[in-house]
Amino acid sequence: VKSVSKKSSYHHGDLRQALIDGAIALIAEHNVDSISLREVARQAGVSHTAPYRHFADKEALLAVVAEEGFMGLAQALRHSIALNSSNSFSQLEACGIAYVEYAIAHPSHYRVMFGIHRGKSDRFLESHRVSKEAFGVLETIISEGQTAGAFRSGIPHQLAWVVWSLMHGLVMLLIDKQISIEEMGNEVGLVKFMTQCLLKGLAVVQ
Amino acid sequence: VKSVSKKSSYHHGDLRQALIDGAIALIAEHNVDSISLREVARQAGVSHTAPYRHFADKEALLAVVAEEGFMGLAQALRHSIALNSSNSFSQLEACGIAYVEYAIAHPSHYRVMFGIHRGKSDRFLESHRVSKEAFGVLETIISEGQTAGAFRSGIPHQLAWVVWSLMHGLVMLLIDKQISIEEMGNEVGLVKFMTQCLLKGLAVVQ
DNA sequence: ACCTGAACACCGTTCAAGT
DNA sequence: ACCTGAACACCGTTCAAGT
Numbered sequence: 001v002k003s004v005s006k007k008s009s010y011h012h013g014d015l016r017q018a019l020i021d022g023a024i025a026l027i028a029e030h031n032v033d034s035i036s037l038r039e040v041a042r043q044a045g046v047s048h049t050a051p052y053r054h055f056a057d058k059e060a061l062l063a064v065v066a067e068e069g070f071m072g073l074a075q076a077l078r079h080s081i082a083l084n085s086s087n088s089f090s091q092l093e094a095c096g097i098a099y100v101e102y103a104i105a106h107p108s109h110y111r112v113m114f115g116i117h118r119g120k121s122d123r124f125l126e127s128h129r130v131s132k133e134a135f136g137v138l139e140t141i142i143s144e145g146q147t148a149g150a151f152r153s154g155i156p157h158q159l160a161w162v163v164w165s166l167m168h169g170l171v172m173l174l175i176d177k178q179i180s181i182e183e184m185g186n187e188v189g190l191v192k193f194m195t196q197c198l199l200k201g202l203a204v205v206q
Numbered sequence: 207v208k209s210v211s212k213k214s215s216y217h218h219g220d221l222r223q224a225l226i227d228g229a230i231a232l233i234a235e236h237n238v239d240s241i242s243l244r245e246v247a248r249q250a251g252v253s254h255t256a257p258y259r260h261f262a263d264k265e266a267l268l269a270v271v272a273e274e275g276f277m278g279l280a281q282a283l284r285h286s287i288a289l290n291s292s293n294s295f296s297q298l299e300a301c302g303i304a305y306v307e308y309a310i311a312h313p314s315h316y317r318v319m320f321g322i323h324r325g326k327s328d329r330f331l332e333s334h335r336v337s338k339e340a341f342g343v344l345e346t347i348i349s350e351g352q353t354a355g356a357f358r359s360g361i362p363h364q365l366a367w368v369v370w371s372l373m374h375g376l377v378m379l380l381i382d383k384q385i386s387i388e389e390m391g392n393e394v395g396l397v398k399f400m401t402q403c404l405l406k407g408l409a410v411v412q
Numbered sequence: 413a414c415c416t417g418a419a420c421a422c423c424g425t426t427c428a429a430g431t
Numbered sequence: 432a433c434c435t436g437a438a439c440a441c442c443g444t445t446c447a448a449g450t
Contacts, residue, residue: 036441038442047415047416048416048442049415049416049417049445049446057444114382114384117237118382118384135384142408151408151409152406152408152411154403158399159408161376162372162399162400162408165385166372166375167375168378169370169372169373169374169375169377171375172374173367173370176324179367179371183363184364193364193368194368194371197360198404199408199409201358201405201406201407201409202365202368202369202404203405203407204356205411221434242424243425244424252434252435253434255427255434255435256435258424258425259434260433
């Protein structure tokens with residue numbers, strides 16, 4: 001056994017991380033905005049003022065929660081393209097499927113990721129940086145696909161916006177139950193349909 | 207002068223509508239979730255329990271706020287296509303521009319529209335019906351465009367999802383400041399770019 | 413350094429009571 | 432019928448105080 005090091009602290013080895021994990025766990029079960037800082041503290045077995053030693057306020061904790069969500073998303077996207085190294089089209093499709101599946105598997109967490117007030121950019125710099133990392137995966141697919149002659153020319157950054165907007169919009173409408181998955185069979189079929197539309201375009205080929 | 211009819215009531219001619227308008231006004235100024243039912247009542251010059259005579263709870267008031275937002279959106283979309291009756295492409299483009307301009311003109315209101323828990327569908331039936339009405343405008347453009355030979359074949363309902371997802375996603379990313387309008391000149395240019403991508407597709411024409 | 417308890421100013425919601 | 436006031440159980444945040 002190593003030593004008593006961590007256990008000798010007041011209540012936790014790492015209260016900060018325990019609060020983050022607890023918040024994510026609470027979000028997974030309950031609805032997003034019904035989560036309270038006091039309940040996170042309660043679940044961690046600590047007084048309701050203890051979190052303020054580690055986070056400036058509730059929003060700061062949620063920013064870290066968002067950050068971890070974006071890290072997981074980026075990882076899911078990278079994983080999906082690693083399994084589809086052959087072809088840019090299938091990479092894009094796989095990436096879209098992975099994106100949507102991640103989001104609907106963690107709907108409340110996804111809402112937190114995009115529900116933070118990004119007005120003052122000096123706060124939440126980290127979570128913004130990580131979200132751009134996830135976005136960068138899409139951008140890479142586009143630019144590599146252009147090199148391979150699969151995608152039309154254009155600034156990859158801007159073309160990636162189109163893909164991201166489509167996927168993000170689909171996810172939000174699904175989470176909000178404005179679109180029902182059932183109407184399209186399942187989410188994989190839905191994303192494939194979306195991707196096909198995006199690749200081939202809506203206009204009649206002339 | 208008509209009579210004393212309305213003024214003779216307790217405090218308002220129509221407290222219900224005054225609360226709705228007050229909520230919309232508050233939302234326009236402050237952030238979405240910082241709005242309290244008590245403050246809406248305060249601004250209407252009424253006790254903080256009075257709203258419960260007209261709305262079951264806070265969510266019920268917000269549902270009506272959302273409903274009015276969707277009505278305004280549907281109207282903006284209809285207006286935009288009325289001005290572009292010539293051609294399906296320009297109708298779709300104008301509709302997209304109108305959609306995005308409406309949303310970024312009323313960002314908090316837009317958030318309320320899509321931020322309501324649509325889990326139990328028996329509540330908020332009205333707001334859901336009106337949102338489908340706005341969606342129907344898109345669907346009509348698609349199906350009329352197909353008849354005119356402008357859009358490729360497919361179920362209009364599903365093709366409209368693609369358009370809606372793209373626009374909704376773009377709007378949400380803009381509101382969240384994940385995408386900055388400035389990077390693309392202005393929002394009109396941004397939407398035109400999106401629409402072009404959607405119509406022509408991302409794949410290289412072969 | 414890290415945590416607690418009391419305190420403050422707010423919430424949403426309920427309910428008996430007033431006109 | 433429509434509104435009020437007190438009351439309840441919650442918040443987020445601050446601050447002096449404890450170990």
